[in-house]
Amino acid sequence: MSETPVRSVRLAVVQLDDYGPWTVTPAPRRETDLQALQARLYADFADFVGRDDGYAFFGRFDNMLAVANETPAEAFGRFQERVRNRYPVTISVGIGSGSTPLAAVQTASDLLQAAGSAQDRDRREVLRCDQTLAETETQDITIGHFDIVDATSAYTDDRNAVDAEMAIQRSVIELKAELRGAHESVAQFVGGDNVIGVCPALSVETFREVIDHVEEETGVRYRVGIGRGETAHDAGRDAKHALEVCRESGDRVYEANSTHGSDRIPDPEFADD
């Protein structure tokens, strides 16, 4: 019966330990220093996760997310060490698996919360992993890479920077909510007019319904490229290629049907010396 292995997707939640209190101890720290600290820590995290073809999201900066199918739990301990050695703050990590991205985030969050409060002074550098990690294989990930049709002409070149940002953010919230509420997906803003949805195996038609819904609710027209693969990068690269097809063809939904495996990393050449 259960000869088919249970398959799951793995997400990690990274939390800065007791960060809020630190930012005001002994007195409130300069805001631009905090902004730069958070941004550089996130950049290091993106590099770390990207090494294994994962995806990282800044979340709220003090709570970051990663899709980390290929990153072993032990490697997160290595990242905790790096942060400790290079920043005045430390991090805790929860790694969850689940049949959907949302379920995996829920598990990761539960594990962290069970270890103590984010502002518990005694909860530092916790690394908690869902027990089922070791027992399951990872499943393919579906990534939808969304952007807004004519975002530059309709927003960036037309409205002031604040109003363009607000219009886009309102639509992003709606997109995130629809993907989360109806489809157990985790969607994140990644800059500009781009949103990445980490999803279960949703159909092309479902993606179309999602962007139609967002347009009805907010008037903002998205298009989406869809990719599927073993890692976030594999799926996401195909999704980006598919989105390029949309840009050229005018289609609003497209699923990549091929992989682009080695199109960017040169193979090493082995030579006699």
Place this chain on the structure above:
Amino acid sequence: MSETPVRSVRLAVVQLDDYGPWTVTPAPRRETDLQALQARLYADFADFVGRDDGYAFFGRFDNMLAVANETPAEAFGRFQERVRNRYPVTISVGIGSGSTPLAAVQTASDLLQAAGSAQDRDRREVLRCDQTLAETETQDITIGHFDIVDATSAYTDDRNAVDAEMAIQRSVIELKAELRGAHESVAQFVGGDNVIGVCPALSVETFREVIDHVEEETGVRYRVGIGRGETAHDAGRDAKHALEVCRESGDRVYEANSTHGSDRIPDPEFADD
């Protein structure tokens, strides 16, 4: 008549030149590399602006904002040079002044848009400044530093990371919209549960009305510390101190009534050698 000098606040909009097309040329670039690029460029920008006691906001990453009362226009040219020398992308800058933060952003955006589209391949490293900059003095800035009452217990420790983030983001949008629509202010999320509002000389009572409005609309309870000063950092530091008073007293609105000028930077000691 015009013996009173016209006073203004100055904001800058920084735009990555032709960035969207670059991210997919010759093929879509790896997402984590883009995330790290954007975050490090923003961190450098925060450092640059912070040097002159300004504030920086990540905006949409490809469109960033700064409150830059004390940063001369020429210095932004220096920052453009730095980006060109260290990144594979370049930036354009518009600097606007106005009687309110929103008016200043509008001017800065108009100047950039007049110079060409954000995706115009021939518009690179533009640096456009509102002519009135040279003729006016800067006015005091009012900063409201907002955070959410019991955010850790109500969100971070209670909901999964995705749902906590969405609830906070919905309230942030409402707060930004209210400050923008009713009060010509520019508000930006700065991580965790923190929002910074760059405002005209709003009263304490107005700030109270704003957070009451947000609570009515979203159910999320904010509190706010208020500071005023010549630079974003001066005002913002006082706002942070005021927010600390709120945290201790339980008040939801408090305005700092003193400056904390040299409480963190040691004075250099001059000594005979």
Place this chain on the structure above:
Amino acid sequence: MSETPVRSVRLAVVQLDDYGPWTVTPAPRRETDLQALQARLYADFADFVGRDDGYAFFGRFDNMLAVANETPAEAFGRFQERVRNRYPVTISVGIGSGSTPLAAVQTASDLLQAAGSAQDRDRREVLRCDQTLAETETQDITIGHFDIVDATSAYTDDRNAVDAEMAIQRSVIELKAELRGAHESVAQFVGGDNVIGVCPALSVETFREVIDHVEEETGVRYRVGIGRGETAHDAGRDAKHALEVCRESGDRVYEANSTHGSDRIPDPEFADD
């Protein structure tokens, strides 16, 4: 006969492509921008190599070194991609194996040179690997971690910064030359008064002779902690621990006789959720 597998140590040479000409095109670039570019690229490289328990050295910044026993050749292609996506320059990589660290560097350099000049405009992003990599197992690495006895009191607190630096550098050159000339080792300055030697399986007595030689030639007294292990980090961590023993005991040479495997990275905890 050759049932014993041939064992080798692997080093990588990373070279910025056509970098000198770039620094003056179209006009000489600002020196501090170049300094920051080089330093951040090196920091990213250290992070990259450190992920697999390797060691990185800044070399001349436009030519960097790594001990990379555990880093697959393909991963260097990933690092090349990262540099291309985040910097205005690109890199080429040669990976060599050899029975000694010096032999491995020679092979890596030969491979790069065979692919073209460092200032050949057509040689970009080359990744060349010694063919024997695939056929051999890596051997244990011996690391000597050297520092200067009483460096702070004798140099930093006693001489001006320039004279302290020159005295130390002279001794470093002597130490490097002795380790290279007599012992096929690659030694690199790593800051302060610290030098790391990547060595074949030298004896404790040989290390003692090396530091005696340096003292005779330059008057600078070094001590050294010795570690051996499968990776640079394994060997280097033990060497650091051994150097701590020297500091406490007053001995000038000490070899660690145990591993300190998991003393710094917490094991992940697996929990039912």
Place this chain on the structure above:
Amino acid sequence: MSETPVRSVRLAVVQLDDYGPWTVTPAPRRETDLQALQARLYADFADFVGRDDGYAFFGRFDNMLAVANETPAEAFGRFQERVRNRYPVTISVGIGSGSTPLAAVQTASDLLQAAGSAQDRDRREVLRCDQTLAETETQDITIGHFDIVDATSAYTDDRNAVDAEMAIQRSVIELKAELRGAHESVAQFVGGDNVIGVCPALSVETFREVIDHVEEETGVRYRVGIGRGETAHDAGRDAKHALEVCRESGDRVYEANSTHGSDRIPDPEFADD
């Protein structure tokens, strides 16, 4: 009598506080993390000093140098704050003035040493300035930008990376020693085959004697471009342009006779909106 103002050059020594002990507390920290920490701190320092047209040098990383004619002493306090807010270490700063660069470094070092040992646990975030700073005007700086004739073909493309580096470093030491011993100058390696000499008003002929001396002693042929200006960047930019003239003409010494003031930073455009 003293109607001519006394003029001086200003250099700063930046010292990581109690850094050596920190690197081994509670146990030796991972070397690549330390390398990345040091390199990023130096990059931040280069950015900081470069903002005011100064020059920064990595020195021994735990002891860095800056030519800082235009950076006010107070601004270094701002940099100390930034380091404290973003790194797990802190820094102390001594700022010295003198009639020669070497004299300024001596004063800066004396001031730091008088404040306590570099490994004194109670000496943290000291900022000491030469009293005469406030009383004197800065003098013009002379920069010699040196590189090696045919370095790529003679070293990088011809020897292995380790031997190329050693040959270059030996010559660098000789160049530094000659400039320091005979000419009260501070010379620093800045990567590749480049050395920057911060000098009193040495003549072209003196620079020629210096490189002739180095060639006699080490066999390494340098050339040098010479620039003079109010700031390190002004002088150094001219020196770089002069070195370009050498590269084209084959001359080994050339002094720039013009400034290239605004050739790289676009002037901001002021526009009516």
